[in-house]
Amino acid sequence: MAAEAEVDDAAPAKKGIPKLFIIIGAAALVVVLAGAGLFVFLSSSSAPTEEGAAEHGGDAAAAAAGHTFIFNLPPMIVNLNNEEQAGAFMKLTVALEVANEEMMVEIQPRMAKVVDAFQVYLRELRRSDLEGSAGVYRLKEELLRRVNVAIYPSRVESILFKEILVQ
Structure with missing residues (x-):
């Protein structure tokens, strides 16, 4: 059992x-x-396929082709907001990436507004705001937002840094 x-x-x-x-x-x-x-x-x-690009219009076709135009801005030199050190400044050269040539023509008369918006923002920056890649990324995003506000209803795709010098 x-x-x-x-x-x-x-x-x-x-x-x-x-x-x-x-x-x-x-x-x-x-x-x-x-x-x-x-x-x-x-x-x-x-x-996206060619048929999908045709369904979504010309913007999708332009994005798929990768054709963008670069609009160069003059170099900007600004004093930084730095209370502990006198004489801190930044030299910045940027380019605007736009979707087509017509956008470049639309932006040209509004460049004074763009430079003004950049100068006002950049003068309030401190040296510590620009430290590291995160600081540069925040700067890029804020400049993109400001340029798109200044040239509305036109639109810039991205900001490209050509030169950043902080002393």
């Missing part, structure tokens, strides 16, 4: 093992299907 009890105890353990394999297999199948779905989703949205 003791031998029969041992056999009965071992039987439930054998039934539990296939259930474990089924659960692991189902989880692996879900992960593989989710990965495949994510791959299809990302590959279809990141590479």
